[in-house]
Amino acid sequence: TRQPDLGPRRSVAFIGSECYPFVKTGGLGDVMSALPKSLAKLNIDVKVIIPRYKCIPQKFQEKMEYRGSFDMNLCSDGKQYYVGIMEYQEDGVVYDFIDNDEFFSWGNPYTNLIDDIPKFCYFAKAALAALNYLNWTPDVVHCHDWQAALVPLYLRTCFQDTDVGRAISVLTIHNLKFQGIYDRKKIQYWSGLPDYVFNKDCMIQNWLDANMLKGGIAYSNKVTTVSNTYAWEIQTEEYGEGLAEHLRYHNNKILGIVNGIDTDIWNPATDKLLAADYDEKSAIKNKKINKKALQESLGLDVDEHKMVIGLISRLTNQKGLDLVNDVIPGIMDEHTQVVVLGTGDSQYENTFRYYENKYKGNFCAYIAYNENVAHNIYAGCDALLVPSRFEPCGLTQLIAMRYGAVPIVRETGGLKDTVQPYNMFENTGNGFTFDRYESGLLYDAINRAKTLYFENRKSWDDMVIRDMDKDVSWEKSAKQYKDMYVGLTPRD
Numbered sequence: 001t002r003q004p005d006l007g008p009r010r011s012v013a014f015i016g017s018e019c020y021p022f023v024k025t026g027g028l029g030d031v032m033s034a035l036p037k038s039l040a041k042l043n044i045d046v047k048v049i050i051p052r053y054k055c056i057p058q059k060f061q062e063k064m065e066y067r068g069s070f071d072m073n074l075c076s077d078g079k080q081y082y083v084g085i086m087e088y089q090e091d092g093v094v095y096d097f098i099d100n101d102e103f104f105s106w107g108n109p110y111t112n113l114i115d116d117i118p119k120f121c122y123f124a125k126a127a128l129a130a131l132n133y134l135n136w137t138p139d140v141v142h143c144h145d146w147q148a149a150l151v152p153l154y155l156r157t158c159f160q161d162t163d164v165g166r167a168i169s170v171l172t173i174h175n176l177k178f179q180g181i182y183d184r185k186k187i188q189y190w191s192g193l194p195d196y197v198f199n200k201d202c203m204i205q206n207w208l209d210a211n212m213l214k215g216g217i218a219y220s221n222k223v224t225t226v227s228n229t230y231a232w233e234i235q236t237e238e239y240g241e242g243l244a245e246h247l248r249y250h251n252n253k254i255l256g257i258v259n260g261i262d263t264d265i266w267n268p269a270t271d272k273l274l275a276a277d278y279d280e281k282s283a284i285k286n287k288k289i290n291k292k293a294l295q296e297s298l299g300l301d302v303d304e305h306k307m308v309i310g311l312i313s314r315l316t317n318q319k320g321l322d323l324v325n326d327v328i329p330g331i332m333d334e335h336t337q338v339v340v341l342g343t344g345d346s347q348y349e350n351t352f353r354y355y356e357n358k359y360k361g362n363f364c365a366y367i368a369y370n371e372n373v374a375h376n377i378y379a380g381c382d383a384l385l386v387p388s389r390f391e392p393c394g395l396t397q398l399i400a401m402r403y404g405a406v407p408i409v410r411e412t413g414g415l416k417d418t419v420q421p422y423n424m425f426e427n428t429g430n431g432f433t434f435d436r437y438e439s440g441l442l443y444d445a446i447n448r449a450k451t452l453y454f455e456n457r458k459s460w461d462d463m464v465i466r467d468m469d470k471d472v473s474w475e476k477s478a479k480q481y482k483d484m485y486v487g488l489t490p491r492d
């Protein structure tokens with residue numbers, strides 16, 4: 001048999017701060033995990049470099065193998081910093097963990113304190129030094145978010161005349177809200193980067209602060225974001241988080257590629273965590289079993305006829321929770337249940353706890369981060385809310401569709417690109433959408449969903465099946481990333 005043509009081969013080093021299942025606080029962790037696996041299937045040699053955080057579960061720590069270590073200078077303190085490389089391989093992907101207890105022994109990857117400055121200066125520099133140490137010279141260095149945003153600057157300064165300096169750099173922005181803005185003197189000191197990058201078109205934010213992401217954008221060969229709509233939204237003042245002008249200046253190198261999800265992990269037909277597995281054929285029947293199991297386990301009234309609306313989210317201002325708060329009293333009735341899974345700002349946690357108490361038996365506030373419960377909510381709920389203020393891509397609406405939960409989303413960023421609004425005349429679409437950030441519009445969208453659910457179940461069920469059929473895998477997007485790599489690194 002002939003091998004399928006996988007196209008040209010390239011090598012890519014992914015550098016970022018999270019990668020599921022080792023460490024994840026949000027979508028970045030999912031992408032750093034799933035995209036390399038899909039690229040490996042497309043003839044891309046991938047290496048993923050992340051910090052060896054202490055919070056990485058013991059079962060992975062045990063499987064890591066020591067690949068070597070060396071000392072590195074970081075700034076002008078004259079100190080030598082230890083860089084250990086621990087390696088782990090799976091599914092055609094090599095994971096290298098940068099080991100240094102001084103920086104990575106905190107329980108949480110981020111402290112939001114000035115400690116994050118030396119930590120991520122060290123990480124960016126150590127990742128490149130590790131590639132040289134391992135003699136692994138990639139065609140492309142693909143770095144992610146502000147924690148790795150100094151990589152393109154190091155590449156074109158201290159590492160310019162080394163092997164890794166030949167690589168092209170790509171910076172992916174998973175969330176423009178987080179930029180790594182800290183005291184400029186401290187960043188200048190710790191990074192050891194040359195003075196000339198500390199100017200207003202590169203690293204400088206204002207007279208007090210420097211901005212790591214801003215510098216990374218200036219120095220990388222290509223900037224990508226995780227959806228097309230977000231790629232242009234961030235060039236507007238409304239969504240630009242103070243960098244709109246900088247991004248417009250660099251707009252010829254900006255590209256949007258939408259995220260997918262890992263369809264092995266998120267597969268209702270094989271998901272061991274569910275009360276009942278299901279595919280498109282058994283979904284309508286078996287989702288009811290999952291709904292009852294969910295209601296039971298969360299202490300809700302057990303009734304398969306109620307419409308269960310889920311919300312799985314970090315509880316922060318970004319996620320549109322003010323709108324949710326506004327509409328809850330209006331949407332709660334004896335036929336409707338709401339399940340919230342999330343942690344974050346205490347203001348939102350308390351609001352949802354209040355509603356749980358007020359609507360006993362029909363409202364659940366599960367204030368925690370819990371993957372198992374997440375799987376069961378995706379499977380057991382009828383609809384999932386994602387009314388974000390802004391959303392670079394959003395994964396929960398993709399997982400929801402795969403699990404046959406109809407998304408109700410605001411038309412922004414990746415939500416707009418992935419959820420096609422329901423059209424009652426043609427019986428097309430995947431969910432319910434609204435445009436402006438207004439409670440009244442979310443309220444309308446939820447009511448349109450409820451009306452279809454209670455008054456035209458056949459059309460609702462058709463949409464559930466359409467959602468499950470939708471391609472939300474990484475396959476298409478991984479090809480786009482590959483095309484980009486190949487376009488950036490032409491070979492004979």
Ligand code: ADP
Pocket residue numbers: 025026027028030312313314341342343368369370371374393394395396397399
């Ligand atoms: P963000 O990266 O802004 O947090 P995304 O929608 O891109 O948002 O990714 C969120 C990911 O985190 C999804 O995989 C979602 O299932 C998961 N998630 C969010 N909150 C929780 C929680 N409380 N428990 C379990 N999983 C969660």
